[in-house]
Amino acid sequence: MLRPFVIAFTSFLLWSLIGIATSSAGDVCVSPERATTSRAMLDIFQYHGDAIVEMGKRRGGVPLPMFDPSDFTPVTGYIRRYMRGRKDSGFMIFAADKKHICSYLFLRGSLTPLYHRQAITAAEIQRSNGDLRRAILCGHLGKARAPRLKRDGSIIPWFVEASDPNIKCDHVSKVVDRIELLSKVFFPLSFRAALSSIRHLSILPIRGLSAVPVAILEPFGNGKQAVETFSINFVAFFPDIRSGPSAINKAFITPLIVGDPEATSDPEYDFESLPGALQEALEVHKALGGRLLKQADAKVKPFIVSAQNADLIYIAAHGLSEFQNSLDNSFIAMSDGRLTARRVQKLKLKRSPVVVLSACQTGLGTIVEAGIIGIGRAFQKAGASNTVMSLWSVFDEPTLYIMREFRRHLPQSHPAEALRRAMVAGKKRYNDPVNWSGFVVLGN
Numbered sequence: 114m115l116r117p118f119v120i121a122f123t124s125f126l127l128w129s130l131i132g133i134a135t136s137s138a139g140d141v142c143v144s145p146e147r148a149t150t151s152r153a154m155l156d157i158f159q160y161h162g163d164a165i166v167e168m169g170k171r172r173g174g175v176p177l178p179m180f181d182p183s184d185f186t187p188v189t190g191y192i193r194r195y196m197r198g199r200k201d202s203g204f205m206i207f208a209a210d211k212k213h214i215c216s217y218l219f220l221r222g223s224l225t226p227l228y229h230r231q232a233i234t235a236a237e238i239q240r241s242n243g244d245l246r247r248a249i250l251c252g253h254l255g256k257a258r259a260p261r262l263k264r265d266g267s268i269i270p271w272f273v274e275a276s277d278p279n280i281k282c283d284h285v286s287k288v289v290d291r292i293e294l295l296s297k298v299f300f301p302l303s304f305r306a307a308l309s310s311i312r313h314l315s316i317l318p319i320r321g322l323s324a325v326p327v328a329i330l331e332p333f334g335n336g337k338q339a340v341e342t343f344s345i346n347f348v349a350f351f352p353d354i355r356s357g358p359s360a361i362n363k364a365f366i367t368p369l370i371v372g373d374p375e376a377t378s379d380p381e382y383d384f385e386s387l388p389g390a391l392q393e394a395l396e397v398h399k400a401l402g403g404r405l406l407k408q409a410d411a412k413v414k415p416f417i418v419s420a421q422n423a424d425l426i427y428i429a430a431h432g433l434s435e436f437q438n439s440l441d442n443s444f445i446a447m448s449d450g451r452l453t454a455r456r457v458q459k460l461k462l463k464r465s466p467v468v469v470l471s472a473c474q475t476g477l478g479t480i481v482e483a484g485i486i487g488i489g490r491a492f493q494k495a496g497a498s499n500t501v502m503s504l505w506s507v508f509d510e511p512t513l514y515i516m517r518e519f520r521r522h523l524p525q526s527h528p529a530e531a532l533r534r535a536m537v538a539g540k541k542r543y544n545d546p547v548n549w550s551g552f553v554v555l556g557n
Contacts, residue, residue: 141208142215148228157217158188160208161317161351164483171481172458172494173440189219189226191354196221201312204354205299207319209235218304220311229301235320238298239480242325245291249326249547250505258390258473259506260382260431260446293334295325300332300339308332313344313529317354321480323347324504328536328550340540344533346554349493349500351483353557364524367464368403369423370394374411374430376446382433384446389509390429393471393516397427400520412449417460424464426492429516432472432503434487439478443488445470454478454491462496467528469501471516476502476553489555499528499556511548515539529554 141160143153196202196219204219214235218227261267299316300308308314316322328340339345348354372394376384391407398405404419406412411430420426428445435442440458444451470476470489478487489502501519518535526534532554539549 141210142213142230145228145230148215148217148230149225154189157206157208161206161483164319164481165351168481168483168486171479171486173455188354192219193221195315195354199313201310202315203308203311203313204315204317206317207322209319214238214298216301216304218307220307227304227307229303231298231301233298238295239321241291241294242321245288245295246324246326246505248288248291249550253508253547256508258387258431258509258512260379260384260433260473263381263383266383292330296330296332296334298322299325299327299330302334305333308342311343313346313527315346315348317348317351318484319482321485323484323553323555324476326504326546326550327553328533329546338540340533340536340550344527344529346499346527346529346556347484348557349484349490349555365401365403365425365467367423368397368401368425368427369416369419369466370397370401370403370405370407371411371416371428371430371445371447372398372405372407374406374446374448375408376431376448378449379446379451382446384431387429387431387509389513390471393429393513394427396517397520401425409448411447413447413452413456414449416447416452417456420460420466421463423462424466426462426466426468426497427471428469429471429512432470432475432488434474434477436477436479439485439487440491443474443478445472445475445488454486454488457488457491458494460495462492465496465498467499467501467523468492468497469516469519470503471501471507471512473503473506476504476555493556497556499554501528501532501552501554504551504553505547507551508548511539511543514542515549515552528556 141156143156147153192204196204200221202221206217206219208215212232212234213230214233215228215230220227327345328338330339331337332339332342373387373391375386394405394407403423403425406415406419431446433444433446440455441453444453470492476485476487476489478485478490484490489500492500515535518538519531522531522534532552536549536552540546543549
């Protein structure tokens with residue numbers, strides 16, 4: 114199954130086949146003294162390779178990018194090349210076994226990564242993240258862009274992990290407790306000195322880590338939030354490190370913009386009109402031109418046709434994610450039906466567009482070892498360079514403000530930095546993290 118992947122590391126292994134003990138099965142988070150041996154590094158890389166294969170199967174057999182079997186560059190070489198363009202960047206890789214989660218931090222110019230192992234399970238992290246998002250959102254759902262079920266008019270609280278999708282807002286955990294735990298996962302104490310000099314961090318996540326609102330975490334345990342320190346992007350697929358960071362697109366020539374589709378025909382949900390989303394779309398169109406699909410004209414087929422050659426895809430609309438069958442039941446609500454994750458991942462986005470999903474829950478979906486299968490990652494599979502996606506049901510007016518700021522910074526910055534600056538502005542304006550911290554960037 115992984116022969117091409119393993120072949121790619123042959124040169125990396127030649128010097129390591131003698132005198133190095135192999136890690137036991139299922140024990141990818143080895144002891145610190147063994148963590149940076151070539152054997153341990155290979156186990157980490159193979160862990161991610163296996164996870165990518167599994168994700169491909171879960172996506173209906175759709176092939177995902179793998180390493181070229183004729184390319185013998187060690188993955189550590191790819192990571193160093195990935196960071197070459199910025200002296201103040203870092204690259205973090207996560208892995209997990211039954212009892213631990215572990216992380217490697219690669220620094221530009223350093224031959225040996227930093228390593229940290231924690232005695233905490235991925236399931237505990239998922240629960241903490243669900244508790245954190247519940248604590249942030251409870252009491253605010255009525256203001257969100259969330260759809261309502263036609264059968265009873267209720268809002269489904271899609272802000273917890275799949276392990277407990279029906280959890281309610283009673284007995285809300287303290288935000289500060291969950292921030293402390295998740296901050297230790299993403300920013301271990303042993304990494305702090307190195308992180309103090311980093312301004313951009315690329316993260317190869319596992320399971321549900323890309324759904325954590327990293328902007329509000331505290332890397333140094335002093336109350337200063339990550340959004341104040343560095344921009345962060347989550348790498349969508351392990352082999353994407355081959356191509357390195359995407360270039361800044363200073364001029365969008367063929368934008369495709371979707372604004373407030375009149376999604377009145379959905380069989381299950383009522384979608385209210387979104388004046389803020391419509392305003393977003395109109396402002397983007399006024400500034401950049403391109404094709405605008407708004408309200409009744411925002412249909413699936415015209416979108417698919419125009420998306421093929423778009424260098425910016427901007428969608429301000431209703432979105433919904435499901436944890437179980439996310440390919441078919443996670444979607445953007447269009448005026449004539451659902452633009453599902455399955456349909457999106459089959460697109461051929463020829464111009465590697467920046468995709469902005471200014472809609473609810475677009476960063477959520479089915480959790481597998483390699484990450485989250487949902488509509489955000491579907492755009493990456495289709496060829497997007499970067500996708501801005503949401504972690505919960507966002508609010509109309511604050512999202513309009515955040516996205517205005519994001520667009521203002523985008524021509525001069527990579528999407529992750531543009532989003533960071535937008536969230537800093539949003540924090541000053543709104544203070545409550547529910548209004549500004551619910552977006553992340555997936556991609557290069």
